[in-house]
Amino acid sequence: MKRLIQKILPHPFLTLLLAVVWTILQNSVSAGMIVFGIILGIVIPFTTARWWPDRPDKMRLVPMLKYCLLVIWDILVANVQVAWIILTKSNAQMKPCWVVIPLELKSPEAITILAGTITLTPGTVSSDLSDEGHSLLVHALDSDDPDAVRDEIKDRYERRLLEIFQ
Secondary structure, three states: OHHHHHHHOOOHHHHHHHHHHHHHHOOOOOHHHHHHHHHHHHHHHHHHHHHOOOOOOOOOHHHHHHHHHHHHHHHHHHHHHHHHHHHHOOOOOOOOEEEEEEOOOOOHHHHHHHHHHHHHOOOEEEEEEOOOOOEEEEEEOOOOOHHHHHHHHHHHHHHHHHHHHO
């Protein structure tokens, strides 16, 4: 029975996410849209499961939800900070920098989430991943101390992702 459920729902979290996103995108909640969202949430992961052979075995949901809330908060705060930098600093006063972030993360999914988080947060952009996946190159819009940027990313994001995926 468990094997049958895993075959039908190879990615249950993705199924739920797709159903919820579909319903939200419709701008109206109706039984038909919810049912169609659930159908999409089942069909899409089912048909794409063969291209996901190495999905993460363990992902802790509660820490992931906390991480998502943290990232949303950081995006809001960073928007205000970047707006302040743009409005108050001239180009000559800005100190952009490149920062190499050594990674402890091994899971490709976790590294992707980290790179996406960095890019989503205004003021920083993930630009390259080393061939071996041991470091991430990040550009920061304005920083006096590139080491502080590295340490903040490692402490604020990577440490939490290690808890979620390890």
